[in-house]
Amino acid sequence: MNRRDVWFSKAQSLDREDSLAYLIGEFLIPDSLLYLDGNSLGPMPLSAKKRAVEVVEKQWANDLITSWNKHAWIDLPVTVGKKIARLIGANESSVIACDSISVNLFKLLSVALLKQKGRSIVLSQTDNFPTDLYMVEGLQSLVGKAQVELQHCEASLLDRLIEERGEDIAVLMLTHVNFRSGEVLDMERLTKRAHQKGILVIWDLAHSAGVLPVALDKYEVDFAVGCGYKYLNGGPGAPAFVYVNQKHLHNLQQPLCGWMGHASPFAFSSEYQPANNINQMLCGTPNVISMSVLDAALDVFDGLNIEDIRAKSCDMTTFVSELIADQPCLNELQLSSPLNVNSRGSQLAYAHPSAYEICQVLIKHGVIADFRAPDILRLGFSPLFLSFESCFNAVEVLCDIMDNKTYLNDEFAQRNAVT
Numbered sequence: 001m002n003r004r005d006v007w008f009s010k011a012q013s014l015d016r017e018d019s020l021a022y023l024i025g026e027f028l029i030p031d032s033l034l035y036l037d038g039n040s041l042g043p044m045p046l047s048a049k050k051r052a053v054e055v056v057e058k059q060w061a062n063d064l065i066t067s068w069n070k071h072a073w074i075d076l077p078v079t080v081g082k083k084i085a086r087l088i089g090a091n092e093s094s095v096i097a098c099d100s101i102s103v104n105l106f107k108l109l110s111v112a113l114l115k116q117k118g119r120s121i122v123l124s125q126t127d128n129f130p131t132d133l134y135m136v137e138g139l140q141s142l143v144g145k146a147q148v149e150l151q152h153c154e155a156s157l158l159d160r161l162i163e164e165r166g167e168d169i170a171v172l173m174l175t176h177v178n179f180r181s182g183e184v185l186d187m188e189r190l191t192k193r194a195h196q197k198g199i200l201v202i203w204d205l206a207h208s209a210g211v212l213p214v215a216l217d218k219y220e221v222d223f224a225v226g227c228g229y230k231y232l233n234g235g236p237g238a239p240a241f242v243y244v245n246q247k248h249l250h251n252l253q254q255p256l257c258g259w260m261g262h263a264s265p266f267a268f269s270s271e272y273q274p275a276n277n278i279n280q281m282l283c284g285t286p287n288v289i290s291m292s293v294l295d296a297a298l299d300v301f302d303g304l305n306i307e308d309i310r311a312k313s314c315d316m317t318t319f320v321s322e323l324i325a326d327q328p329c330l331n332e333l334q335l336s337s338p339l340n341v342n343s344r345g346s347q348l349a350y351a352h353p354s355a356y357e358i359c360q361v362l363i364k365h366g367v368i369a370d371f372r373a374p375d376i377l378r379l380g381f382s383p384l385f386l387s388f389e390s391c392f393n394a395v396e397v398l399c400d401i402m403d404n405k406t407y408l409n410d411e412f413a414q415r416n417a418v419t
């Protein structure tokens with residue numbers, strides 16, 4: 001057997017052993033696509049499509065406003081929150097679906113800072129997802145630097161800063177899996193270190209929920225947020241979620257105190273009385289259509305074990321990174337994700353000066369990946385719908401592009417609005 005055939009038969013044998021392989025039948029993905037971007041926008045589960053039609057054609061069209069009760073629209077944030085709770089190691093009463101990560105971070109930062117009188121620093125990592133940092137900056141310009149002050153450092157310096165400046169730090173706000181490199185931070189250790197200094201922690205689970213085991217309750221994490229449209233496959237702009245640890249649930253005060261977070265919204269009282277549970281994290285009316293679709297999409301996870309999903313994800317990033325490393329045609333691609341599979345999420349990031357153009361050619365050939373500035377080609381591996389053979393095929397396309405240098409063609413240099 002030549003080298004290519006060895007890798008191909010390895011892919012086939014991994015597919016034969018894959019106990020999650022049947023799940024591909026739960027998704028609607030065009031046959032012509034090799035979709036390595038489920039980490040950015042999950043594909044459409046059949047259950048989601050069915051519910052989208054139902055909520056528009058039956059519930060909204062026929063039952064109109066009575067649907068709030070008849071189809072339990074009003075409960076959707078809680079119903080969806082409960083389904084997500086199981087995937088992130090959280091008690092069912094600690095999670096609710098609403099708004100976006102950005103808005104939810106604003107609420108949680110406010111809650112945490114109000115609990116930390118006398119401390120003002122919010123410590124984060126420099127290469128955090130920008131919106132997370134921006135939300136702290138926004139709060140800082142609203143209330144002043146004496147109340148909120150953003151500081152950030154390289155992830156490798158976090159322990160030292162917590163040790164040295166711990167008493168001044170109010171909140172440690174981190175993202176579990178780095179959106180660019182895929183590096184996983186040690187949630188247990190960093191949470192514990194922060195707590196030893198009286199710091200409250202907020203974790204962003206955008207690239208963890210639905211693909212990595214997370215144990216929020218076990219590690220006594222204070223607060224967390226996450227995304228509905230990435231590995232949870234809830235559709236474009238799907239609602240995000242918020243987690244609040246039990247110990248803080250009955251003592252919350254967030255500033256976006258809209259009527260849906262009121263103890264009894266339909267009393268229409270002129271005084272705000274916060275709900276004494278996770279509902280207080282709500283602000284306005286839920287996005288019923290979007291939330292219904294996310295609710296149905298989550299049914300794909302019924303009966304699945306997150307450890308099994310993680311195991312397949314690790315096998316997949318290992319298979320692809322080893323395959324790429326073995327291809328002379330791909331030696332210009334520099335792996336910028338951690339080498340150790342346990343230290344990376346479900347993606348592989350490769351640096352190359354022409355990463356943008358390479359990504360455009362891949363897309364033209366039906367391999368959907370994405371580009372992250374300044375020079376990263378990002379390949380996402382959603383274990384629920386990808387086969388090892390499709391990953392092998394994607395690498396063949398990549399090899400062909402690198403061999404023929406088609407990415408140097410002018411037509412691929414035009415930058416789109418969304419990368």
Ligand SMILES: *Cc1c(COP(=O)(O)O)cnc(C)c1O
Nearest residue numbers: 100101102129175179204206240
């Ligand atoms: C995708 C992502 C977000 C998105 O935030 P929204 O406000 O929901 O658009 C935030 N943080 C991280 C780490 C992400 O990867």
